[in-house]
Amino acid sequence: MGGGGTPAGSRCHGWGGAVHTGWKPVPPSRPQAHAGASGLFPRCAWRGGACGVRVGLYPVVMPSNPHQQKPNPHQQPPPRIYLDNAATSFPKPQAVLRAIVEYSTQNGASPGRGAYAEAVAGAAVLRRCRERLGELVGAPALVPPEQVIFTLNCTDALNLAIHGTVAWWKHHRPDEPIHIVSTAMEHNSVLRPLTHLAAQGVRVTRVGADADGLVAPGEVIDAIRPETRLVVMVHASNVTGTVQDVGAVGRACRERGVPLLVDAAQTLGHLPVDVETMGIDLLAFPGHKGLMGPAGTGGLYIRPGAEDRIEPVRHGGTGSRSESDQQPTDLPDRFEAGSHNTLGIAGLLAGVEWVLERTVDAIRRHEVGLIETFLDAFPGESAGYRLHGPTDPTRRVGVFAITHERLAPGALALALEARAGVLGRAGLHCAPGVHETLGTTKTGGACRLSVGPCTTTEDIRAACACLAAISAQAGTLAGQEDRGSSTQPASV
Numbered sequence: 001m002g003g004g005g006t007p008a009g010s011r012c013h014g015w016g017g018a019v020h021t022g023w024k025p026v027p028p029s030r031p032q033a034h035a036g037a038s039g040l041f042p043r044c045a046w047r048g049g050a051c052g053v054r055v056g057l058y059p060v061v062m063p064s065n066p067h068q069q070k071p072n073p074h075q076q077p078p079p080r081i082y083l084d085n086a087a088t089s090f091p092k093p094q095a096v097l098r099a100i101v102e103y104s105t106q107n108g109a110s111p112g113r114g115a116y117a118e119a120v121a122g123a124a125v126l127r128r129c130r131e132r133l134g135e136l137v138g139a140p141a142l143v144p145p146e147q148v149i150f151t152l153n154c155t156d157a158l159n160l161a162i163h164g165t166v167a168w169w170k171h172h173r174p175d176e177p178i179h180i181v182s183t184a185m186e187h188n189s190v191l192r193p194l195t196h197l198a199a200q201g202v203r204v205t206r207v208g209a210d211a212d213g214l215v216a217p218g219e220v221i222d223a224i225r226p227e228t229r230l231v232v233m234v235h236a237s238n239v240t241g242t243v244q245d246v247g248a249v250g251r252a253c254r255e256r257g258v259p260l261l262v263d264a265a266q267t268l269g270h271l272p273v274d275v276e277t278m279g280i281d282l283l284a285f286p287g288h289k290g291l292m293g294p295a296g297t298g299g300l301y302i303r304p305g306a307e308d309r310i311e312p313v314r315h316g317g318t319g320s321r322s323e324s325d326q327q328p329t330d331l332p333d334r335f336e337a338g339s340h341n342t343l344g345i346a347g348l349l350a351g352v353e354w355v356l357e358r359t360v361d362a363i364r365r366h367e368v369g370l371i372e373t374f375l376d377a378f379p380g381e382s383a384g385y386r387l388h389g390p391t392d393p394t395r396r397v398g399v400f401a402i403t404h405e406r407l408a409p410g411a412l413a414l415a416l417e418a419r420a421g422v423l424g425r426a427g428l429h430c431a432p433g434v435h436e437t438l439g440t441t442k443t444g445g446a447c448r449l450s451v452g453p454c455t456t457t458e459d460i461r462a463a464c465a466c467l468a469a470i471s472a473q474a475g476t477l478a479g480q481e482d483r484g485s486s487t488q489p490a491s492v
């Protein structure tokens, strides 16, 4: 997690000696820098509602010194092309922003903490959000709303599932061994909890992946032993975009009575997910990526009954059963101690509804189109580039890990931003096992570009054209490698 690298942390590139202090939305009067290309989703729908207006970023410029030249107000700021949706989606739909403002200005209550109308209305927002999330992950009738637990982010959901499962076995079966199966493609939000638990005696088997980042389901299934308490795997890699055959693993896990935890950080909202047909017992997801909600939101879906083998990892107030000093056993209170991020959940509800209205299938079609455009326009090996991960668009999501034979990933990311305002990230992306698999650990990882529902084909073409121009000047830029690799932070 973390890793910094937010746009506000970037440096100024020009602008008359001014210091780039942050970012603000492009004002409504500014025409769209590159028109939306999708006929499926009119530009105004994708780009935040105001027809013909690009909702994007431009630098907020403050003079670093009053004697320095002021920025020229007539000078157009460079266009910003946000291709860091794997970290968090941007821009957020206007409906999400409205829902947050409306909740803060017109309600403000903490749900479950009072019987007055606003608190009751707040509880209804939470419930509605659980219901709509249930629709996203499977048939709503099969997903009772209380089986959706709100968390801080996807990391928090994964920690609850992993630590909660191990805690249950340690508490209820202290003499029995605990074994967990995982893969080489995991994010640190899985890897680090498992490493921490391994130091306490939990046995972990990590199944490898091929050069495209694909894990063979049979190898995961073969790694399951009688003492396996959990299988945990990522649905799609946040580095290579590789989509794993989670359904094949899930069905085998069901037959063996072993719970499957899936990290859907890069797929929920981007790819159809059906927890029942895919045999998923636990699904961890962020609210702030494919679901278009604000930062600080996420959740864990728990298959009915699976909660019986998960201990709470956090204890505290729930607004219910206040007479007891024990954590309630019923859901969702069992796993939701403390006041909710109500503003965030109000925004998340609007984001989930935005996704459901457009449909995940249509979003997937839009993103497959972007992947095809990228694969077509990417300058490729003749220009010194390598794209890691599958070349079949149906086997990947729109996350592209790029390396260049002469340029460090950090220098590449800096050049993309400086030349065309393309915002990507360089580094290991919190997935060291993936870079071991790709052989990119010692060379600074990869430069990652990632699409979202608001990305257009023009964005992709502009990024690929910039990559081509950069490779043509790779000799000059290679001199900047040190600067690039040391200043570009590793990303999540």
Ligand SMILES: Cc1ncc(COP(=O)(O)O)c(C=O)c1O
Pocket: 001, 086, 087, 153, 154, 155, 156, 187, 189, 234, 236, 237, 238, 263, 265, 266, 285, 286, 287, 298, 492
């Ligand atoms: C595959 C994967 N898993 C987990 C996470 C952690 O998500 P969050 O930042 O919501 O905690 C990320 C974040 O990028 C991710 O890409």
